[in-house]
Amino acid sequence: MSKKALYDSLVKHIVENQNQFYRAAFYYVKNREAALDVVQNAICKALENYEKLQSEEAMASWFYRIVINESLMYLRKEKKYIAWDESDNDLLEGSYEEPAYEPKIEVVSKISELPTDMQIVIQLHFFEEKTLKEIAEITDTNLNTVKSRLYAACKKLGKELEKEDEELLTRYGKSLKKAERESRNEA
Amino acid sequence: MKHDYFQEEKLKYEEIEIPDELLLMVRQTVAADRRKKTAAWRNRMIKMAGSVAAILLLCLTIGVNSSYAFAETAVKIPVVKTVAKAVIVRSYKADIIALDEQNSKEKEEKPLMGQEADEPEPSVSGNDTVSENEVPEQPVQPETTEEVPGGVEAWKAEMTAEKLREIKEIYTPDMEERYADEPEKLRTILLAELPEKDISLYGYHENGVLTGTALRVKDSCRYFDWNYMNGTKKLPDISFADADGDGEEELVVLLYNGEPQTKTITREDIEAPDKTAAEGSEASEDGNGNISNEAEAETVPARNTAVAENIPEKKNTETAAENTSMSKTAENTTAGKESDIADDGRMKISAQDAAEDGLEETASGDGSDETAAKSDMPSVSGNDVSVSEKPQEAPKQQAGELWLISLKGENWTASVLSINDYESQIIHQLKAEYDETAGAIQLYLMEEPFGKSEKLSEEEKDGLTYEAVNLAPEREFITEKGLFLHFRMEVVFVNANGEEVFFPLSIKLKAEICLEDGSLVVENIKER
Structure with a gap:
């Protein structure tokens, strides 16, 4: 595939799926303007570096990864800004919640209270209906990590999910069982 | 349970509102990136072309100066020879020039052999246009006044405001037919006029040359090396407009030389103007506009020495002063490196040729030699005059170069806006x-x-x-x-x-x- 064709199909992919990317960005940054910024940055980065893209098949995951990375980068910057601001303005205290930095609790009531990497897995798997393999590609981790994160995320979301554990186990196979065993061992 | 929980969340996720600006933002971002890439690509190409030209010139310079055989070959190749001769610094320069002269003469003799016996002898002023041999049927130019017809330079020297004033009829293609027997009436054609301001624009029109104009404002006149028409035969327009906002209007001259003017008009073109087309193969208008004044300054003095030897014409020696009186303010920045090199070479060589070769008649044996031969023609330096061998479809009519002339005081200033610009x-x-x-x-x-x-x-x-x-x-x-x-x-x-x-x-x-x-x-x- 020529570079020109690759570039064109990347552009096509971005234009066709822009709503999906915006939703993903908004899901993380929870702010309309910021989400637009994130998507714009992601497009710029992708188009600048399209030559690094190996094949058209890898494109969807590659671009999604850029969107997610941009969102997380935005959150990190935001966190810094808030932290700095808090030092001289107490009013802002509690106005921002960064799940990744929350104290660890076993049971959380909301997805947004999960650590970021778990949120990503939940978002991609349940909302975007991506397969675990796709999630592994997007997050640039291996399949087993995705499985264990998903399992751990479900577990953290409360006891009521326990009923579903068995279902998950059968769905995602032995490695998840292994992950479960490991987490039990850890506990 | 879990499914309900996630379904609720999923619904929320799917209900995330998509702002209207998203589509626009995405498009603009993509478009901006595309433009950036196109510009980067263009720059790369220009740089590459520039360095290729520089390398070629370097090779040629080294080649011609290190090997006589190389130099001998180089001066036989049209176009290359002009550059080659300019970069030769070795002592065999005289030999090479003599060799080139010999080449030209050989080529020139060939077409003459095939021509009819009553073919008029080409005139010997050294300023003949290349089209001389292209139009064998064209009757010899009867002498208009006491002058020997001698190309656009002689025309410039000869024409005065009073003589120009005598020409009243605006050029139409049917004049070619009507005045077929009186070519002197077609030698200077009226291109455009503004009678209320007493301003007229005339073109030099002899042997199918469409280069060289005279602008008369009341009793003063100036000459320009403009290509004033292309194959569409649309005449230039003149009008007034205040373009710099100083309250005084400038003269606007619009030339319909939309396609690169690289062709002389032959008899066939006149008979079937629809089939004519100006063929662009050499320098663009940018190059033309850019160097014409410099070229003139450089070539005219050299040429005058030659003319003085061969034709006892007093007026010719005065052309330099008149022709260079026009100062041009606009510098065209788009002219590429390559054309600069080529034009430099051409300019130098045209001065050299005129001085050394003097009487050399222009060779025009084949189309490919035309561009090289024209270096012997200082009057059109920078303007390519070559012949397209096959008829092409009619060129699209375009608004061509626009010249803006500020008529303040004695020194007029002219600015050009080319099509590329x-x-x-x-x-x-x-x-x-x-x-x-x-x-x-x-x-x-x-x-x-x-x-x-x-x-x-x-x-x-x-x-x-x-x-x-x-x-x-x-x-x-x-x-x-x-x-x-x-x-x-x-x-x-x-x-x-x-x-x-x-x-x-x-x-x-x-x-x-x-x-x-x-x-x-x-x-x-x-x-x-």
């Missing part, structure tokens, strides 16, 4: 983006959406790839209350064979042309 200025400001799914084009002016998105007709867009949006050939300069360019845009697609397919856009546009610091700039693009 205004096209690139407009393309720089007016971008477009093609939405493939909708089949629509959206224009952007300075990054802001401009006009409505225009849907292209559905017909046969299959297999076509969007290429760019360019200026359509339909364009016109308007000089009412300022100076404007009326134009339209067209979408260019490329089909599978790499051929361009055009879809005109219906939006009508206009841009203002202003004179700022001596340069003509296109600004204020609007819908009209």
Whole structure:
């Protein structure tokens, strides 16, 4: 595939799926303007570096990864800004919640209270209906990590999910069982 | 349970509202990136072409100076020989020039052999145009006055405001027929006039040459090495407009030399003007406009020495002073490196040839030699005069070069806006983006959406790839209350064979042309 064709199909992919990317960005940054910024940055980065893209098949995951990375980068910057601001303005205290930095609790009531990497897995798997393999590609981790994160995320979301554990186990196979065993061992 | 929980969350996720700006933002971002890439690619190509030209010149310089055989070969190749002769510094220079002279003479003799016995002898002024031999049927020029016909230089020397004033009839192609027996009436043709201001523009028109004009304002006149027409035979326009906003109007001369003027008009062209086409193969107008004054300054003195030896004409020696009196303010910046090199070479060599070869008659045995032979013709230096061998389709009529002449005092100043100038200025400001799914084009002016998105007709867009949006050939300069360019845009697609397919856009546009610091700039693009 020529570079020109690759570039064109990347552009096509971005234009066709822009709503999906915006939703993903908004899901993380929870702010309309910021989400637009994130998507714009992601497009710029992708188009600048399209030559690094190996094949058209890898494109969807590659671009999604850029969107997610941009969102997380935005959150990190935001966190810094808030932290700095808090030092001289107490009013802002509690106005921002960064799940990744929350104290660890076993049971959380909301997805947004999960650590970021778990949120990503939940978002991609349940909302975007991506397969675990796709999630592994997007997050640039291996399949087993995705499985264990998903399992751990479900577990953290409360006891009521326990009923579903068995279902998950059968769905995602032995490695998840292994992950479960490991987490039990850890506990 | 879990599913309910996630379904609720999923619903929320799916209900995330998509802002209206998203689509626009995505398009603009993509379009901006595309433009950046196109510009980067263009720069790369220009740099590459520049370095290739520099390397070639270096090789040629080293080659001709280190090997006599190489030099001998180089001076036999048209075009290359002009450069080669300019870069030879070795002592065998005289030999090489003699060799080249010999080549030219050999070539020149060949066509003469085949011609009829009553073929008039080419005149011997050394200023003959290359078309002399292209038009064998053309009757010999009877002497208009006491002058020997001697090309545009002699014409310039000969024509005065009073003589120009005598020409009253505006040129029409049918004059070629009517005055077939009196070619002296066609030697100077009236191209345009503004009787109320007593301003007229005349063209030198002899042996099919369409280069060389005289601008008469009341009793003073100046000469320009302009190509005043192309194959469409549309005459130049003159009008007045205040382009620099100083309250005084400048003279606007519009030349319809839209296609690169690289062809002399032959008898066949005159008989069937529809089939004529100016063929662009050599330097662009940029090059022409850019160097003509310099070239003149350099070549005229040299030529005069030759003329003085051979033709006892007093007037010719005065041409230098007259011709160079015009100062040009606009410097064309788009002229490429390569053309600079070529033009340098040509300029030098034309001076050299005129001085050393003096009487050498121009060789015109074949089309390919024309461009080289023309270096012997100082009057058109920088303007390519060559012959296209096959007839082509009629050129699209375009508003060509625009000259703006400020007539203040004794020293007039002239600025030029070439086609490349205004096209690139407009393309720089007016971008477009093609939405493939909708089949629509959206224009952007300075990054802001401009006009409505225009849907292209559905017909046969299959297999076509969007290429760019360019200026359509339909364009016109308007000089009412300022100076404007009326134009339209067209979408260019490329089909599978790499051929361009055009879809005109219906939006009508206009841009203002202003004179700022001596340069003509296109600004204020609007819908009209």
